[in-house]
Amino acid sequence: MSSHFLFVVCQVGSEATVKNEVARKHPSFRFSFSRRGFLTFRIPDEVARDRKFELNCAFARTWGFSLGKAVGTDGQQLVRDFWKPFAERYPADVLAQFKHLHVWQRDRFVPGDSDVEPGITPLAEGIGELILDDRTSSASGWASAHRDSSTTSDLHELGGPTPSRSPLPLNEVAQVGDRVLDCVIVEPNEWWFGWHRACSVETCWPGGVPGVDAPDNMISRAYLKMGESLLWSELPIQPGDRFVEIGSSPGGSCQALLDRGCLVTGIDPAEMDPLLLANPNFTHLRSRAKRVERNDFQSFRWLAMDANVAPKYTLDTVEAIVTQPNVRIEGLLLTLKLTDLALAAELPLFHKRIRSWGYRRVRARQLAFNRQEVCVVATERTM
Ligand SMILES: C[S@@+](CC[C@H](N)C(=O)[O-])C[C@H]1O[C@@H](n2cnc3c(N)ncnc32)[C@H](O)[C@@H]1O
Known part of the structure; x- marks a missing residue:
């Protein structure tokens, strides 16, 4: 043996x-x-x-x-x-x-x-x-x-x-x-x-565990999650890139993206932190994702979703956006909430579904800063 x-x-x-x-x-x-x-x-x-x-x-x-x-x-x-x-x-x-x-x-x-x-x-x-x-x-x-x-x-x-x-x-x-x-x-x-x-x-x-430098005025611990997901996924984000986050309140992850020079839109029916509202590079669409016009997503290079909903809802929401003919989102960072740990066994199916939208590379990780959830990154869009 x-x-x-x-x-x-x-x-x-x-x-x-x-x-x-x-x-x-x-x-x-x-x-x-x-x-x-x-x-x-x-x-x-x-x-x-x-x-x-x-x-x-x-x-x-x-x-x-x-x-x-x-x-x-x-x-x-x-x-x-x-x-x-x-x-x-x-x-x-x-x-x-x-x-x-x-x-x-x-x-x-x-x-x-x-x-x-x-x-x-x-x-x-x-x-x-x-x-x-x-x-x-x-x-x-x-x-x-x-x-x-x-x-x-x-x-x-x-x-x-x-x-x-x-x-x-x-x-x-x-x-x-x-x-x-x-x-x-x-x-x-x-x-x-x-x-x-x-x-x-x-x-x-x-x-x-990566070292993520958090500012003293960190809005929420989602700042750490976003910091880690960017390091782990190696998404080639550049200052000036347009990034949209669905489920953005109170705003830690948007804060992390703004700190990296992105132009950020947060979609959430809940309030955003005043620090973000005062930032000229931040836009708040105070709404549920499904109520936002699909064409409004045309200008974004990257999309993140971190809504406290079941994985199926997250995937349905994102699919409805990225499969629009005019929308060319290059990379996705999705937080899938494992409302039930048994959902972990379905990760291969979730990957398959995301690949069917045209993303060739799909990976998942329970980030060190995640809680009962996983981060899925999808890149290498072909269609
Ligand atoms: C975990 S919190 C997000 C934390 C946030 N990413 C941050 O950086 O602080 C989940 C958020 O998802 C929002 N949410 C739930 N369903 C949503 C939907 N259909 N569209 C947009 N936001 C939604 C909730 O209002 C809540 O603020």
């Missing part, structure tokens, strides 16, 4: 959804362990060796190959335990190819609850510094790691960048292709160790 494991980090409450998604997409994986916001799966040897492997699960905030855990109350011992499985498994030249150390705590709350947002906590940062200190002071087997080709084949054949002995950056954004050491603080006294190769925007972020 394989001795390789994968760890997956997700939003608190999404564990069963991750399990179902992994079972659908990777039937050979076997669920092994879970805590709120953290799961592990036993994976076949060939998956562990496949340098192109990507998990591709919308509800996995991030993931990596797990090398086990250490439990204890002696921090220094836990730090030594961190380096041990790496030094035992991998030779020094392979270890030297790791470019980053990411250390983070699993979430304790649904994002936004108790005023807590996902991200790197002071505890995680402190533990990361201890781990790095231990590497430089005692080398912890890092420099003296012995070569054992029978246990290193999964990492060994990766080729890649020239080994470097420079200090590892802690909790910085990696580059696609970088190999990253991971330490997930599942409990303050229970640390899980692993590594991943950054293969997408979100796997470059420590713990799968």
Whole structure:
């Protein structure tokens, strides 16, 4: 039986959804362990060796190959335990190819609850510094790691960048292709160790959470969601682009778009924040989306929808707009509210429907700043 494991980090409450998604997409994986916001799966040897492997699960905030855990109350011992499985498994030249150390705590709350947002906590940062200190002071087997080709084949054949002995950056954004050491603080006294190769925007972020700078006068936490969705989707928005958002009140996401220089229209029967109403680059259409003239959408390059309605209503509304002959919206950012978590299983059907409107590339992710919802991005419009 394989001795390789994968760890997956997700939003608190999404564990069963991750399990179902992994079972659908990777039937050979076997669920092994879970805590709120953290799961592990036993994976076949060939998956562990496949340098192109990507998990591709919308509800996995991030993931990596797990090398086990250490439990204890002696921090220094836990730090030594961190380096041990790496030094035992991998030779020094392979270890030297790791470019980053990411250390983070699993979430304790649904994002936004108790005023807590996902991200790197002071505890995680402190533990990361201890781990790095231990590497430089005692080398912890890092420099003296012995070569054992029978246990290193999964990492060994990766080729890649020239080994470097420079200090590892802690909790910085990696580059696609970088190999990253991971330490997930599942409990303050229970640390899980692993590594991943950054293969997408979100796997470059420590713990799968981007840094989104929020202004002091942030109107709503939708500002964070919009910030993350723009980073994750890599929509090529430019200052001066026309962006329409359906479900725009009170206005955090429009504020984020205005901060990026867009000309923004918000459609919502509810009031917008006065800060936005005072902005000459913002227009409010105080109405439900279905009452807005279809031709009014001709001038927009991008459309977002974040209305508190069921996914079917969101898709019906957007379909009625983007399938108009005169409307050429290049990209969509849709928040699909999972009023029932069972709707997660319908994501492939939602994707198919969106592709039928002429968008070739459709992706979904439960953003780190999402709540019980997912963000769907549709691009590469062909018709
Ligand atoms: C989650 S809030 C939106 C938050 C907003 N994006 C922000 O940045 O602050 C959902 C909004 O959807 C609006 N909404 C619901 N149904 C709508 C519809 N059919 N057309 C337009 N807005 C709608 C509600 O009035 C509500 O203000």
